[in-house]
Amino acid sequence: MGSYNRPFTAKKNKNHREIAVQIITLLEITQVQAKILYSISLLATYNPVLYSMSFTFCLRISFFLPKRCRKCWCTRSFRYKMIIAPLFLLAFLGGLLSGYAVFVEPCSITIAEYDIVSENLPDAFDGTRIALITDIHHGSFGTCNLLDKIVRMTQDQSPDLILYGGDYVRKSEAARDACFTKLSELDAPLGVYAVLGNHDYWKLPQMRQAIHNAGIVLLENKAVWLEKGGERILLIGVKDLWSHKSSLIGVQRELAKSDFTVLLSHNPDYYDAMSPNDRNLIDLMLSGHTHGGQITLFGLYAPRKTAQAKFTTGLVKPVDGRTHVIISNGIGTVGLPIRFFARPQIVLVTLKKSP
Numbered sequence: 001m002g003s004y005n006r007p008f009t010a011k012k013n014k015n016h017r018e019i020a021v022q023i024i025t026l027l028e029i030t031q032v033q034a035k036i037l038y039s040i041s042l043l044a045t046y047n048p049v050l051y052s053m054s055f056t057f058c059l060r061i062s063f064f065l066p067k068r069c070r071k072c073w074c075t076r077s078f079r080y081k082m083i084i085a086p087l088f089l090l091a092f093l094g095g096l097l098s099g100y101a102v103f104v105e106p107c108s109i110t111i112a113e114y115d116i117v118s119e120n121l122p123d124a125f126d127g128t129r130i131a132l133i134t135d136i137h138h139g140s141f142g143t144c145n146l147l148d149k150i151v152r153m154t155q156d157q158s159p160d161l162i163l164y165g166g167d168y169v170r171k172s173e174a175a176r177d178a179c180f181t182k183l184s185e186l187d188a189p190l191g192v193y194a195v196l197g198n199h200d201y202w203k204l205p206q207m208r209q210a211i212h213n214a215g216i217v218l219l220e221n222k223a224v225w226l227e228k229g230g231e232r233i234l235l236i237g238v239k240d241l242w243s244h245k246s247s248l249i250g251v252q253r254e255l256a257k258s259d260f261t262v263l264l265s266h267n268p269d270y271y272d273a274m275s276p277n278d279r280n281l282i283d284l285m286l287s288g289h290t291h292g293g294q295i296t297l298f299g300l301y302a303p304r305k306t307a308q309a310k311f312t313t314g315l316v317k318p319v320d321g322r323t324h325v326i327i328s329n330g331i332g333t334v335g336l337p338i339r340f341f342a343r344p345q346i347v348l349v350t351l352k353k354s355p
């Protein structure tokens with residue numbers, strides 16, 4: 001392993017290899033060290049923050065380390081300790097975090113459990129468990145088979161009711177068929193229902209047919225009564241908010257204050273599209289769409305906004321009505337195939353009668 005001794009000479013129109021050689025020369029590292037550094041830096045490119053920090057740092061080095069550094073304070077040893085080592089550490093940490101965000105977190109589906117307590121709930125539905133599976137985005141680039149995991153984990157929970165929140169597949173017929181063939185393995189005593197997400201309006205008739213063939217009932221601005229022990233609760237599913245066709249008008253005659261009502265809407269922002277009167281008639285709204293931010297700053301802040309910040313993830317308690325809103329992180333990814341502190345999840349809601 002030899003080091004480069006060629007001095008830095010600025011020329012116009014250099015190709016990338018020449019520039020790389022000059023950077024190596026400037027930093028006085030060997031080719032092997034440079035390749036390792038480059039590989040780790042490549043991984044770090046998945047982390048935008050660390051990437052921009054590394055890039056800025058490299059840029060500063062190339063501008064502020066002229067040859068005179070050899071004769072002054074910036075000895076090779078000092079440069080190695082103060083520049084190369086931190087840069088290497090930064091890239092290494094970036095690589096670790098990137099590896100986690102690319103290979104670990106998107107595959108680690110968790111069960112997010114919530115209890116919804118209501119005096120409106122009929123006694124027969126006390127303890128009823130609802131599984132919400134949403135934003136599968138099957139067919140998007142990823143590193144693991146999420147469909148198998150979803151089915152296995154949901155079967156393990158034995159929910160009474162299974163709801164799908166939309167955004168099932170990437171635009172691919174093969175992905176759509178594979179997705180619904182797998183989902184057809186799931187069943188529940190109170191049934192399996194679905195709504196559409198904003199990604200599902202591609203080849204809509206075929207999408208509806210695939211959902212139907214999987215034994216899933218698609219609710220498009222429709223309501224169904226779920227019956228158990230001679231009592232019943234109302235389930236409503238609306239079209240996606242971004243289709244501009246979501247509405248509760250067709251189900252108004254079913255809505256009554258005395259009934260426990262669940263609303264399934266892909267987009268949680270539909271909460272604000274409802275009238276205050278409707279918010280007073282719905283007990284629980286289940287949504288997805290946001291992916292929990294998908295890439296967050298350690299769960300504290302999510303730059304990606306697909307819904308109001310208050311609806312990014314989790315449980316939002318009623319403010320001006322009686323509607324509890326639960327937003328799932330969903331399963332898959334859109335855009336970059338990574339997740340960071342927004343683990344994929346299946347939501348499991350237990351309905352409880354208030355004493």
Ligand SMILES: [Fe+2]
Nearest residue numbers: 167197198289
């Ligand atoms: Fe969506």
